[in-house]
Amino acid sequence: MSAIVRTLSLGFAAAVAATAFGLSPSIAQGPPGMSRMDKTNAGASGQARTLRPHRTPPIAPKPDKIPLDKIKLPAGFKAEIYSHGHAGGRTMVRAPGGTIFMGSRAIGRVYAIVDKGGKREVKIIAKGLTHPNGIEFRNGSLYVFSIHRVYRYDIIEKNLDKPGKPVELTKAYNLPPEIHHNWKYVAFGPDGKMYVQVGANCNICEINNGIRGHIRRYNADGTGMEIVARGIRNTVGFDWHPETKELWFTDNGRDWAGNEGPEDELNRVAKNNEGAFYGFPYCHANGIADQNVKIPNACAGVTMPAALLGPHAAALGIKFYTGAMFPAAYRNVAFIARHGSWNRENKYGYDVVVARPQADGSAKIEPFLQGLLDNDGNKFYGRPSYVMQMPDGALLVSDETNGATYRISYSGAK
């Protein structure tokens, strides 16, 4: 523990340069703030007036407070704490040298988790950023997306204690600067392009699909932008099917339209359907017309989801599994972390589910990691946020509220 603390404080000192850089004044890009066209009518939702977003502890709990004993998995699977002490850590990407980089939201840090002979050290390589949730790694460089700011840390694995000043690509990417629903998810696709989330800057409102509410892709340097899928409220996780190479993404349903939905979506961008429209703000889930933004034929021309992911579940990270450790039945299925509801009286989610793609392009959802939600007490112990496959085939699951990752391994019969 003290070794970790020492490394953390070293990280603080090392991150000062990056911090100063992160706080440079933003470039003017239109009016700040939220959409003034939000049509939310919470009073008409019939939902309790006591629903509010949950807190995320900015100080990570000690290992003995991490609810490992609550986690339940199918037979043959085991969970253990892989790393801890990274308060608010969410997104994960593993570099070839073995460093796991981790993005966060409100706490504004980017962590590096380094394996030292079976023990993990946590370093802070950047801090003071605004929701640096978007991280990706390629050719020795770490990409960090902090709302509209884009930084590239070159040769980072060799310089974890002195990351130096990153190359700034903000101008090239030219992303909207509004914070709401703009904590990025980013990933390089099989085509080598950088795919970037841009959410709607409201709960429910009209949006200009040329600017937000979509997934776009770029060349790594920020040139060649094009929109890949539109009508998306807020996706914070996507991945490509290992065989079809099609893009699958989660999308979070709107709030204040009742406890039962509209459900979150798992969507597929079929090869011949790139650029398609997925319904926001008019049409939700599997064909529910919006109650506040009304148009005739609200679902006409809308690509329906491959699966529903539950009411207010907050489905975030998704990764298709290609490892050899888990039984063959898990090959090419997607693991999806459901962060858990806030806008629902009876809490929902706080788990990891499996999505099994079907021949018709849909997917079947099954439970996988459970136990972090106490249904009887209507309380939660942790919030799974992202999933990542390790080289040995184990699955890492990040838990934002516990500042920890769990390593899920399989040792049962195959």
Added chain:
Amino acid sequence: MAERSGKYRSQGIFLAAALLVASSLQALAQVPPPVSAKLRERIEVCKTCHGADGNSQMEKIPSLAGQPEYFLLNQLVLMREGVRPVKEMAEFVKDLTDEDIQSLSAYFSKLVPILTGPKPDPALVAKGKPVAEKLLCVSCHGKKLEGVEQIPRLSGQRIDYMIAAMRAYRMDKRPGADTTMSAAIASASDGDLVALAHYAASR
């Protein structure tokens, strides 16, 4: 008749006495937890701006007394990390350890909030009430706007501070907090914000 009112009066006196005992018990329970000598010094520094009893006597400086412990902790971490840069605070928070922040938050959360600064204008309070109801302030800030966990107390907070804070939220100039607050007041007018502050302070 006289007899009856006399009876009521004595009941009233008894009630008042009971309340007094209860409130002094409550006051006892509110005694802040002990802090180290180093933190005691730091707390004195905090109090030069945030008020000797944690209720600020300075314009646009927020009162900390009675804020939810978790709210104070969260904001101090965010200020230390530079996520929420506050020029006036930078020097005081940069060296705080997690443990210091936990102790400071526990201390100020236990102080008793008293409204300071401008007094609520009854006309603005009346104007703010329906706005607050429409924006569902109580949903996050609690039934009496007393603050809940990471969400601040508004009841008894300085009006001038709240107006400045809401203007910052509306312009996305208050990083670190959940964007729900920016969302809630995105379409509120400046007049609405002023009325909201008067209403909230008066709760």
